[in-house]
Amino acid sequence: MLQAPAEIIELVDKFERNINAYKNPSYKEEQLKQEFINPFFKALGWDIDNTTGAAPQYRDVIFEDSIKIAGGTRAPDYCFTLAGRKMFFVEAKKPSVNIDKNIKPSYQLRRYAWSAKLPLSILTDFEELAVYDSRTTPKKTDRTTTGRIKYLTYKDYVDQWDYLYNTFSKDAVLKGSYDKYAETTKKKKGTTLVDDEFLSEIETWRELLAKDIALRNSDLTVDELNYSVQQIIDRIIFLRMAEDRGAEKYGQLQKLLNKQAIFQELCEIWKSADEKYNSGLFHFKNEKTQKSPPDTLTPQLEIKDGIFKQIIKNLYYPDSPYEFSVLSPEILGNVYEQFLGKVIRLTTGHRAKIEEKPEVKKAGGVYYTPQYIVEYIVENTIGKLCRDKTPQKVSELRILDPACGSGSFLLGAYNYLLNWHLIYYSNLKDKNRLKDQIYKGKNNEWHLTIKEKKRILLNNIYGVDIDRQAVEVTKLSLLLKVLEGENRDVLEAQQKLYKERALPDLENNIKCGNSLISPEIYNNQDLQFTAEELKHINAFNWNNEFGDIMDNGGFDTIIGNPPYGAILSNNESIYIQNTFVLQDYQLDTYLLFIERSIHFLKDNGLFGMIIPNTWLLNFKIENIRRYIFSNTEIVKVVHFLFYVFKATVDTEISIIKKASPKKNHQIKIEIIDKDRNIDTHNIKQVNWIDKGGKPVNIFEKQEFITITDKMKNLDKLDELFLIRQGTKPFQKGKGKPPQTEKIVQEKPFVSHIKNDVTFRPLLRGSMMHKYKIKWDNDYWISFGDWLAEPRYSANYDAPKIIIRQTGDSPIATIDNSKFIVRDNLYAITTKKDELNEIDLRYILGIINSNLIKWFYQKILNPEKGEALAQVKRGHIAQFPIKVPILDDEIDKKQYELMVNLVNQMIQLNTDIDIARTPQDRELMQRQIDATDKQIDKLVYELYGLTKEEIKIVEDMG
CATH class of the missing domain: 3.90.1570.30 (tt1808, chain A)
Structure with a gap:
């Protein structure tokens, strides 16, 4: 106490x-x-x-x-x-x-x-x-x-x-x-995060606005409707947040509730905002300094007052739960990322309908990058490049997110630079000469001037996205960041001092286009494009759009979370196959972004992205792996033993430097578990280079290499055997009995099972243990085409090894053709005739051995202790198997010994369950433990491990 x-x-x-x-x-x-x-x-x-x-x-x-x-x-x-x-x-x-x-x-x-x-x-x-x-x-x-x-x-x-x-x-x-x-203390019931609530709020706005605008403005195209709705929402949010931050007079929108023709009044406020901010968000007239065309569409719209009364009323105290001064641009970005997953469609009757975008539907939703991921990547790229530099040198850095979405990475980069500059200036002794950069505010604390914040943003931050709405949201988030900490008095004073409007025009920094497709695609005479496809492709010319940067060697840092497996049209696929030099497999967009990013980086520039781990493991992508291993310096790989996103994708942060790898360069590997514990080790990049473009494993520590080299030279399990996931149960609408799985309440069987030949004994994961099946005539399944996935290829009638899916290490037993197995189990059967003479009990002993457990937990899938750990088919497939040559006397002797030991284990695990006294059970458990040790010893011999290597395996922790 x-x-x-x-x-x-x-x-x-x-x-x-x-x-x-x-x-x-x-x-x-x-x-x-x-x-x-x-x-x-x-x-x-x-x-x-x-x-x-x-x-x-x-x-x-x-x-x-x-x-x-x-x-x-x-x-x-x-x-x-x-x-x-x-x-x-x-x-x-x-x-x-x-x-x-x-x-x-x-x-x-x-x-x-x-x-x-x-x-x-x-x-x-x-x-x-x-x-x-x-x-x-x-x-x-x-x-x-x-x-x-x-x-x-x-x-x-x-x-x-x-x-x-x-x-x-x-x-x-x-x-x-x-x-x-x-x-x-978190109460799950009733818990609603502010981003979820605000997302629901603005989705309601979108639906209200879309339906009313479509109804009253029948000449609008679907693109014009989407543009108008987005602009109106963005402008309302910007001004309301500016009010709570002190940059606008509090309640100016609220006063509209007492007026007629609210939309026209709102447009007048927006036009005044244009004079004040100079942001593209409020751009209604031609100006020499802005190359983008003004918005002449939205001010002409007809929208009824009731829509705005409903929207505005819910934005003010006490009706509103939101405090916009502390609703950060980061939170707003999260909201918008989800918001942009849907789009407005028009029906044949010009009615508005909100639908999920096809690519979002395919991906199973929108996955926003957590803030800690953004901060880590920014610190390890931009942070490194800023080290020991002056503001003058930092101003030369060009930072890009080529798939910026709602701007989370660019916002993180900009925030980092703002903090870096403020700390740098605050530490200088002579601050009198810094009146353009900093000023002293309340509590005698130093702040960056809005002029300096604008300079940093325009100098350093660049982004591209194929989605026009996403581009506008990125701009909105960055502009709100510029306003953070400002109030009307400061803004007006600085505007008078510098004779310029408060916000920068980001038209030259944040651009809409397809980062992967250049206008060269149109030069291919064999490709034909519809008007809709031309709009979808949205080809982007990097040399035109960022000419000065490209002429100076490219970008200093490229960061982000690129799209994984995004939908590509046939024309895009053909173009990419002819243009991207490193692609030699079925296309995945995140790999295309890696190739493009490295190409656009300056020498010694840094790449930092969160991507799937398949770039290191997939057998089919040797070209890009060989290029990265041999032509860049892999600084760091951070692997997460939990799902960073809601999607079940294994991801890792990769930090890569565009430079030839030094001979002794060490790649830093960080493995992070769900409790944020970090296991760190180094790997020599030359070890990966020596493998050419072959897959590599980040879990393979230096001290493990002699063991894994012995194991990796052996045949893989899926090269020798068929590995199939079990049956997926009944699917509604497929027309078989209302109940396909039946727990038998009586013995003998209830009548409909007894008389229905389709019913087969079913083995579930919970019934299967190491060397043992616990099934007591109590679970059956009606097996046939009516199941969601019968998976006949699992060959249930053949002898098979069964491996449980749930767990942090492989647990296996054997079944001699009795069971249909459930989809939380894997069935392993022989696929090569020459292996028919190999008793499956030999393979079972290897799979259940300490060595394979070590290989699984340390090399393939380190999820030890994870509550939701799963043994995946891809990991089972990589189990190295020492196939015995039965004509060889030593091999045959070891083979027969393994079969006998496994037979003993199966019998002992059966007998212990029917032993009637504690003494008998204790005796049998000792025999099981001793036999297990004998199998482990035999496996070490089969794989040729030394005493030192055995100790590493035994000390797996």
């Missing part, structure tokens, strides 16, 4: 002695902060006064993120951070406020924290302290107890110090205790 420190005991005593004075309404909130709340959190280890001199964005505590509520400026008083990441808010009230009963303070706090996507936050007046779970959507009708998971008074602080320290101290946050507590 952790004892409360002396300063906490003194604070409690002090408050007790003078409680009446502190509860007097004249006692100010600011006094409370200085006398009680600041010392309270100092005792929890937080550097409240920034004694370390950290840059503003990296302070332990950030004060008063400006927020507007009901027309007045309010803020969560404290934002506690860790390395720039917001952890929790603390909202302070003076003691005269009754936190336990007054609804408004808890509603305010929960709106702050929910909008910022923080799990927990604290409301306190020191007399009381309430901890709130912030993951449920706040409603104005909520009670003070809604979401409240802890309530203390000042009298509890000493006794509850253990809880307070182990949850909210800086030490607890550093050690992950805060995150664990947040997870354990």
Whole structure:
């Protein structure tokens, strides 16, 4: 039990002695902060006064993120951070406020924290302290107890110090205790993340706008309709966020609710915004400085007032749960990534209909890149290139995302550069000459001028995407980042000073086009294009669009999360096969992006992307692998032992430098498990180069190579045997009995099983164990074409080895043609005539051996201890098998010994289940363990392992 420190005991005593004075309404909130709340959190280890001199964005505590509520400026008083990441808010009230009963303070706090996507936050007046779970959507009708998971008074602080320290101290946050507590207190029911809620909100807007605009503007094409709806939504979001951030007058949109012809009034606000911001988002007239054509379409539309009343009403306190000042561009990007997965279609009657895009449907949804992935890639590419440079040198860096989507990587890159510049300038002694770069704001802290933020954005950040809407969203996110931390006074002062509008025009930086297809595709006389296909292809000329960059050798950094397996038209496939020199297999778009990215990189430039791990493992992609191994320096590969995205794709971050690999270059390998534990080792790149373009395995540590080399030279299991997944059960609509699986309640069989010859004994995963099947005449399946996937090729009537799918290592037994096996099992049968004389029990002993378990867990699929670990067919296929030569005396002797040992194991595992005394079971278990050891010893001999190598296997951990 952790004892409360002396300063906490003194604070409690002090408050007790003078409680009446502190509860007097004249006692100010600011006094409370200085006398009680600041010392309270100092005792929890937080550097409240920034004694370390950290840059503003990296302070332990950030004060008063400006927020507007009901027309007045309010803020969560404290934002506690860790390395720039917001952890929790603390909202302070003076003691005269009754936190336990007054609804408004808890509603305010929960709106702050929910909008910022923080799990927990604290409301306190020191007399009381309430901890709130912030993951449920706040409603104005909520009670003070809604979401409240802890309530203390000042009298509890000493006794509850253990809880307070182990949850909210800086030490607890550093050690992950805060995150664990947040997870354990999470209530699954009713939990709605802000991005899910806001996605639902703007999807409602899209449907309302699309249907009304299509109805009232019958001459619009489907492309014009999509464009108009997107522009209207983007402009409303931008202005509403600008209001809460102080860049626009609060409530200007809300005032439209009392007016007629709301859309025309809204257009006037947008035109004023054009004068202020100069952003392409508000571009309604021709200007010499902007090469893109203005929007002359949307101002001419007819839209009824009721649509905007419904939209705008839900954007303001108290009806709105959103606090747009803390709704970050990163969260907005997540929302938009999902939003862009659907598109508006027009029916024959010119009615609007919202549909999922075909490519999204094929992929099973939209998968947004988590922020920690973005930050890691940015740190290991842009971070490395910025090291030891001056701002002048950093300004020369050109950073590209060639499939930018909603802009998450470009936003991460821009945020990194903003922080880098601010830290650099803040550390300079002579700041007087930096008036164009920084200025001193509240609390005497330095900030980048909006001029400098614009310069950095225009100099460094570039992106391309085939989706026009995605391009506009990327621009929107970046522009909102420029405005972050700004207010109207600062904007107006800087506009007067620099005589330029507030935001940059990103038309030359973020472009719409197909990164993989150049206009050369149209030169092929054999290809014919429809108008729709021309629009879909959207060929992009890199030399024209980014001429200066390409003339100077290309981009310094290319980052992102390219599309995997995207749909390509026949014409695109033909073009790519004739143009991309490294492709020699069925096309996958992420590999095309790798090739294109390396081509567009400068010498010594850095590539950083999160991609599937098949680029290292697929046998059919030798050309690109050979090129990468021999012509680039692979800096780092970070492999995740969990699914980063909702899709079941094994992914890894690859950091690659465009440079010839040095002779002794070591590739750093990081393996990250679901608990974020990192296992690190190095691999010599020359080992991969020596393999040419052959597949390589990142789990193969240096000390494993002598063992794996012996194993990899042997035949693979799938070269010798058929490996088939079991039967997938009944599928509705295929016209067989209503129940194809039957647990038999009586013995003998119930009548319809007894009389139906289609019923066969079924083995499920839970019934199968190492060397043993536990089936008691109790599970059957009606087997035939009516099943979802019968998988006749599994050859159920032949003798077979069965391997269980669930688990972190292979577990196998043998079946002599009795069972149909379920789809959570694999059936292995002989496929080569010359192997018919090999007893399957020999193969079974090898599969169940310690050596194969080690090879599986250390080399093929390190998921040891994972709750949802699965043995995949692709991994089973790679099991190396020592095929005995039965004409060889030594081989034959080892073969016969293995068959005998496995026979013993099968019999012992049968006998132990029918043993009637504990003594007999214990005796048999000892025999099983001893026989298992004999099999392991024999396998080590078969594979030629030395004593040192055996020790490595036995010490697998």
